[in-house]
Amino acid sequence: MNHLIQETLFDLTTVTKLTARRRNVLRSPKQHGNADEDARPYLAELGQELISAPQAIQFQPNTSEPVHRWSPYVQGFSAGFVQRTLERYRHEYERPVVLDPFAGSGTVLVQAKMNGLPSWGIELNPLLQFVGRVKVNSWKTPIERLIEVANQVLNSQTLTDAPPFLKSETQFRPKVLLHLRRLKGGIDAFHPADEVDSQIKDLLLLAFASILVDSSNLKRAPCLGYAPTKIVGDDVPLRLFSQKVRQIADDLSFCQSRLATYLDTPAEVLLGNSMQVRPDTLCDLIITSPPYMNGLDYVMNYKIEMAWLGFGQSHRDLKYLKDQMVVCDNVSKSLIRSFEEAQPYTNSWLETIKEQIALHIQRRGTYRRQDMPSIVHKYFDDMYRVMRNVVEILRPGGRFILVVGDSLIADVYVPTDLILARIGQELGLQIERLEKARERRSGQVRSYRLRETVVTLRKDS
Numbered sequence: 026m027n028h029l030i031q032e033t034l035f036d037l038t039t040v041t042k043l044t045a046r047r048r049n050v051l052r053s054p055k056q057h058g059n060a061d062e063d064a065r066p067y068l069a070e071l072g073q074e075l076i077s078a079p080q081a082i083q084f085q086p087n088t089s090e091p092v093h094r095w096s097p098y099v100q101g102f103s104a105g106f107v108q109r110t111l112e113r114y115r116h117e118y119e120r121p122v123v124l125d126p127f128a129g130s131g132t133v134l135v136q137a138k139m140n141g142l143p144s145w146g147i148e149l150n151p152l153l154q155f156v157g158r159v160k161v162n163s164w165k166t167p168i169e170r171l172i173e174v175a176n177q178v179l180n181s182q183t184l185t186d187a188p189p190f191l192k193s194e195t196q197f198r199p200k201v202l203l204h205l206r207r208l209k210g211g212i213d214a215f216h217p218a219d220e221v222d223s224q225i226k227d228l229l230l231l232a233f234a235s236i237l238v239d240s241s242n243l244k245r246a247p248c249l250g251y252a253p254t255k256i257v258g259d260d261v262p263l264r265l266f267s268q269k270v271r272q273i274a275d276d277l278s279f280c281q282s283r284l285a286t287y288l289d290t291p292a293e294v295l296l297g298n299s300m301q302v303r304p305d306t307l308c309d310l311i312i313t314s315p316p317y318m319n320g321l322d323y324v325m326n327y328k329i330e331m332a333w334l335g336f337g338q339s340h341r342d343l344k345y346l347k348d349q350m351v352v353c354d355n356v357s358k359s360l361i362r363s364f365e366e367a368q369p370y371t372n373s374w375l376e377t378i379k380e381q382i383a384l385h386i387q388r389r390g391t392y393r394r395q396d397m398p399s400i401v402h403k404y405f406d407d408m409y410r411v412m413r414n415v416v417e418i419l420r421p422g423g424r425f426i427l428v429v430g431d432s433l434i435a436d437v438y439v440p441t442d443l444i445l446a447r448i449g450q451e452l453g454l455q456i457e458r459l460e461k462a463r464e465r466r467s468g469q470v471r472s473y474r475l476r477e478t479v480v481t482l483r484k485d486s
């Protein structure tokens with residue numbers, strides 16, 4: 026097929042307008058390839074098979090699910106997947122304790138609570154930790170009082186300044202910005218007298234954060250960027266805020282009536298780095314979706330909400346936080362340089378993959394990051410640290426279930442799922458099952474088929 030494309034469509038050497046990147050993509054030996062083929066040697070070495078188990082694992086369906094829909098942060102995974110996983114395994118344990126070391130917006134914890142199961146989360150981004158915490162700890166909030174305070178906020182004339190380090194005048198139209206400053210001013214002017222009022226304030230802040238991008242000239246698709254054709258009406262913030270508060274009120278009513286017996290089920294999201302932080306209790310089911318290797322920047326993508334809610338006062342703050350996260354591919358070069366001097370985790374697969382990536386980058390002559398081999402290495406070192414940390418509190422017989430996607434980097438296939446399964450083995454877990462949940466296209470070579478896998482690891486009883 027490669028040959029065919031080159032001969033019949035165009036002669037690449039004469040198409041001078043092609044960028045170097047595009048040329049490399051068109052010449053890629055991975056055109057029309059697929060991950061399942063490239064993963065075979067790794068699977069053989071693990072002595073495992075990849076089971077086909079198509080299922081919905083993305084966040085999208087959550088946008089119509091009670092409580093999950095409070096926050097529009099698309100990188101989560103589906104509540105339905107968490108539910109199926111809980112149903113599959115919960116009866117093997119006596120009231121299992123659930124943990125998500127990459128809690129994000131709290132999908133696992135919300136779903137565990139909806140099943141009356143105690144849960145823990147760990148999350149490093151303070152905005153997401155806040156969102157997850159509010160989603161699990163506000164179910165008893167009196168609905169009438171919430172509406173009453175929301176109305177005060179909607180009628181408020183107090184103005185709060187937009188975050189000084191953001192380009193708010195470019196991000197929002199002038200009247201929209203004024204409404205947002207008023208809404209935030211109204212929330213800031215509400216001083217909670219007790220625990221109930223504190224929960225109400227948190228819910229209103231969550232509602233406010235959730236409407237910011239929709240009210241802006243930006244879109245998250247999934248990375249944050251300007252949307253030149255988007256037109257936002259002046260009163261959009263007021264309408265969206267009212268709608269969101271109504272939605273929260275409806276869901277609280279659902280929880281208070283249909284889930285009344287679970288209102289006090291404990292759920293806690295720890296703010297911290299899951300390479301070091303963990304609950305001081307044993308867990309039975311770790312269910313998680315880690316950052317994907319060539320995926321998103323979980324700080325810059327949320328900078329608008331973080332800044333407006335006071336979770337970042339400067340770009341410097343955000344960069345500092347980003348450097349603590351499991352690495353993504355636009356991490357700072359200095360962080361990667363200092364990583365290269367450390368003594369990281371490694372294994373034979375990683376060493377070969379790194380060498381291949383370095384060779385391919387050299388062959389291409391240009392690549393967006395020359396230090397890509399070390400970025401890939403750091404990703405697995407970070408993941409090793411997280412897994413080592415939380416496996417310590419996994420009860421014997423407990424399961425560690427990861428949903429993760431693989432990658433194609435500089436024409437080298439990186440079987441993230443299988444490398445994490447191997448790390449699990451090295452940490453004393455058994456590989457119980459590897460299920461291919463769905464196919465996805467590579468961002469670089471669109472005709473190459475990657476996959477998303479559910480990796481189930483188990484600690485011996």
Ligand SMILES: C[S@@+](CC[C@H](N)C(=O)[O-])C[C@H]1O[C@@H](n2cnc3c(N)ncnc32)[C@H](O)[C@@H]1O
Nearest residue numbers: 101102127129130131132149298299323350351
């Ligand atoms: C794929 S998202 C998880 C989404 C989550 N399952 C949900 O449904 O919202 C990965 C999360 O890991 C967090 N994260 C990245 N590195 C971390 C670290 N070292 N410690 C704790 N959380 C981290 C990111 O901020 C992000 O929220």
